[in-house]
Amino acid sequence: MxxxxxxxxxxxxxxxxxxxxxxxxxxxxxxxxxxxxxxxxxxxxxxxxxxxxxxxxxxxxxxxxxxxxxxxxxxxxxxxxxxxxxxxxxxxxxxxxxxxxxxxxxxxxxxxxxxxxxxxxxxxxxxxxxxxxxxxxxxxxxxxxxxxxxxxxxxxxxxxxxxxxxxxxxxxxxxxxxxxxxxxxxxxHRVTTEAIVGGVVGHARAPRALILGRVDSVTGELRVAGRTTDLSPEQSEELAPHMVKTDDHPWPRTLAATWGSEGRQHYTQVEPHVVVEVSPDSAEVAGRWRHVVRYVRVRPDLTPEDVPKDLGTET
The missing domain is CATH 3.30.470.30 (DNA ligase/mRNA capping enzyme)
Incomplete structure (x- = not known):
């Protein structure tokens, strides 16, 4: 049931x-x-x-x-x-x-x-x-x-x-x-917090979902933190102007996924300077949010330095 x-x-x-x-x-x-x-x-x-x-x-x-x-x-x-x-x-x-x-x-x-x-x-x-x-x-x-x-x-x-x-x-x-x-x-139980967009599922000008990152508090490196649920057409349109495709990126071209039944996540790498507000639940695994998270809004008022490190919810 x-x-x-x-x-x-x-x-x-x-x-x-x-x-x-x-x-x-x-x-x-x-x-x-x-x-x-x-x-x-x-x-x-x-x-x-x-x-x-x-x-x-x-x-x-x-x-x-x-x-x-x-x-x-x-x-x-x-x-x-x-x-x-x-x-x-x-x-x-x-x-x-x-x-x-x-x-x-x-x-x-x-x-x-x-x-x-x-x-x-x-x-x-x-x-x-x-x-x-x-x-x-x-x-x-x-x-x-x-x-x-x-x-x-x-x-x-x-x-x-x-x-x-x-x-x-x-x-x-x-x-x-x-x-x-x-x-x-x-x-x-969900909270809202911020994350850095490191990639998109689909094209940078028409993102279907976001691959999220957080800075590791020990190494200072940007690590994969999660993936959003599929975006609505309105959300995709809102985000597209902020996404800039790049070939200079700290992450591999494909990611080992921990979301749903996907084996590996193919995505488009974007410059990791955009901050978004998301709503994850409390489940974590291997330093990532285990479930897909809900996208709330883009936060152009914040920089990556304003985002909590690791999987914390507050700076």
Whole structure:
């Protein structure tokens, strides 16, 4: 089941709130254990510590959750998940000891072979809480937080981006589980900040998206920081006069992309002197904003020296 983005926290009867964890979505079955991604990619061998914990649960379960990694600094570490995802079976087993991960379980879709998808979320949650009460802690399996108090949800939304939580999920406790539908809502934590335009997708005179840069506070070099969502025709027209194509650029001709399913990002290099205001969420990986960011406006009143360094949001 999927979610639609909203711009504010909804309130109302029967609404339940959960943190929006930044990790790998996972469906997990028992008897035998089978972990799979949203695209049905098997995950058992990538996260053996979680698979081993699932094997101790009763047979006939189907759980929905998010695989996360808490780093030693108390933040969510998405980079560790990427390392695990590309590791060999032997390497993944070693990483399970040095960088253990958790499955945050937030829904129960089958128990004892009995399908619960048609039951209300509040009913499924009650059964899930009883099941997770059997799990001896500490364990790679943990019950996801949930509240019906919008004030608590607002506190999560305000405080938890500091540890890498993306926002808040909003679900109706009366609703069934409908695979593939966007019956949930998500309120992601976004801020506006500035970035330097280092390239454009498309032509400099008709940019389709922007490749953004930030100066590395250690080396002083301009590094790739992210990519914007596709621009509207009006935004493209607004930006085109500011874009100057160049062959003298610090970045390679193609970039290893971390946005969506693209393998490499082809782009046009432009002189890195234009500053734009953008709205990223809190997810980061390898020194970049992990998700595409929303373009807000061009900032001709600012110079690259005015832009925060690294991925900071304030100078």
């Amino acid at each position: 999927l979610a639609t983005a909203v711009d504010a926290l909804p309130t109302g009867e029967s609404l339940l709130y959960e943190p929006k964890w930044d990790g790998f979505r996972c469906l997990a079955e028992t008897g035998p254990v089978r972990m799979s991604s949203k695209s049905d990619k098997p995950l058992n061998q990538k996260f053996p510590e979680i698979a081993d914990a699932l094997a101790a649960l009763p047979e006939g379960l189907l759980l929905d959750g998010e695989i996360i990694r808490w780093a030693e600094d108390g933040r969510l570490d998405f980079q560790a998940l990427l390392r695990r995802n590309s590791a060999s079976v032997r390497r993944a087993r070693a990483l399970s000891r040095s960088e253990p991960c958790h499955l945050v379980v937030f829904d129960l879709l089958r128990v004892g072979g009995r399908d619960l998808m048609g039951r209300a979320l509040s009913h499924r949650r009650g059964e899930l809480e009883r099941l997770m009460g059997l799990v001896e802690q500490p364990s790679p399996l943990t019950l996801g937080w949930q509240t019906d108090n919008p004030e608590v949800a607002m506190q999560w939304w305000e405080d938890m981006p500091a540890v890498g939580v993306e926002g808040v999920m909003i679900k109706d406790g009366r609703r069934s589980y409908r695979p593939g539908s966007r019956g949930w809502r998500k309120w992601k």
